[in-house]
Amino acid sequence: MPPELWSLYALMLESRLSEEAIAALWHDGLISGEMHLGTGEEAIIAGIVSQLRKSDAMALDHRGTAALLMRGVDPVLILRELLGYPDGLCGGMGGHMHLFSKEHLAASSGIVGAAGPTATGFALSAQYSYPGAIAVAFFGEGAMNQGMLMESLNLASVWNLPVLFVCKDDGWAITTRSERVTGGDLSERARGLGIPAVKVDGCDVSEVWEASHAAIERARSGQGPTFLHARCVHFEAHFLGFQLSRIVRHPFREMPRIAVPLTHSFLQPRGAALGERVAGLKKVLAAVLSTFRDPRRDSANDPVRRARKSLLSDPVRLQELEDQIEQETNRALASALAEVPS
Ligand SMILES: Cc1ncc(C[n+]2csc(CCOP(=O)(O)OP(=O)(O)O)c2C)c(N)n1
Known part of the structure; x- marks a missing residue:
């Protein structure tokens, strides 16, 4: 069972x-x-x-x-x-x-x-x-x-x-x-x-x-x-602070951080031939655009949300359970941050 x-x-x-x-x-x-x-x-x-x-x-x-x-x-x-x-x-x-x-x-x-x-x-x-x-x-x-x-x-x-x-x-x-x-x-x-x-x-x-x-x-x-x-889907991508996951979450806010240095390097007089640069730029653009179709953008892939959806039929019990778990987590956090024993 x-x-x-x-x-x-x-x-x-x-x-x-x-x-x-x-x-x-x-x-x-x-x-x-x-x-x-x-x-x-x-x-x-x-x-x-x-x-x-x-x-x-x-x-x-x-x-x-x-x-x-x-x-x-x-x-x-x-x-x-x-x-x-x-x-x-x-x-x-x-x-x-x-x-x-x-x-x-x-x-x-x-x-x-x-x-x-x-x-x-x-x-x-x-x-x-x-x-x-x-x-x-x-x-x-x-x-x-x-x-x-x-x-x-x-x-x-x-x-x-x-x-x-x-x-x-x-x-x-x-x-x-x-x-x-x-x-x-x-x-x-x-x-x-x-x-x-x-x-x-x-x-x-x-x-x-x-x-x-x-x-x-x-x-x-x-x-x-x-x-x-x-x-499964890792919502934080590989580890916390991972640039790719930041783009997936906030594409418009993060895009300039990529676009500005890229444009600078593209316009440099020295370095790779123009054809190679264009090919490189295309690859980067394709990678960035693919983040719009990234499964991490879809909350249907979030296991916690999915389970929660099935429990919404009893909102009172759900709220009680969530409040209790939140309080326990906050208590654990407060204890963890207490003084280091000498
Ligand atoms: C033997 C070994 N090689 C390389 C690494 C560096 N490394 C850390 S995590 C990781 C990716 C592991 O991918 P996966 O097994 O799919 O786990 P995920 O991080 O996606 O959960 C790599 C290559 C390592 N820690 N150990």
Whole structure:
């Protein structure tokens, strides 16, 4: 039986509000370095994490915050980790890309593809020591071109390990379109290694829940791994402050920042021949114009909004739930910003 959409929406909203709070801290300069969020992935994470049991493990990529929040890791510990405080989840040393919780059997890595071997290792130990327990690997489609992930898929297949491999496919690896670097069909790749593969709309939490439920049951009952290919959209693009996502959101405000230096370089007397310059300019214009058709402009791809729409039939309950989650998030934020212990 799937849980009611209310509880899945609560997980997704808590994650979204917490990540919006993280974004605000980052924009205020309180978190150093890059910041990759999981905004847009909430339906994939909630649909799966809501089904995990205590002895199940998670291997996460550079966008692990949402999964840890939904798994029940204290949001104050996560926030204090991102702020670099010594009483953060990993002593303030891991940052957002290397979040670990031994208690929750969860390990992240900023090394693209590393979720594969980590989850496979977790699953191997589960097969010996905790029959019925499973491991989940979350990774982007860019990671599917990493050798270690392919090797993990292969080993999980031949050793019949209880792993759910979850490919969160947003079609981009930083600035590279997936079709420019990825041959063939990803589900077919998994099938080629003997692993059943299922494609889902990663913006639809009920669809993700249904598909992953069957896969998780297969793994728990000793029938081996499954590959789940879930399409999603990253609303912040690769990381916070990413120029391309700013153009997608505010094309007219951001355009002059591109057009002015471009015009200057175009009019330079030295450099490439005119034909090459025109060709270059055409490419840039095409890239900018394509942002108008970008899926990130369409709120129908926002999993949180989509789930919310289905709950609008009970506006009073919805308002109560949203108020409660907002208050909890604000409380966690206030605690996280409290004095660093001396
Ligand atoms: C082994 C390795 N190579 C390159 C990088 C730099 N890098 C960080 S994120 C990223 C793109 C990953 O794309 P994808 O797996 O699709 O995940 P997404 O960021 O789209 O969620 C790259 C290349 C890295 N961290 N690790």
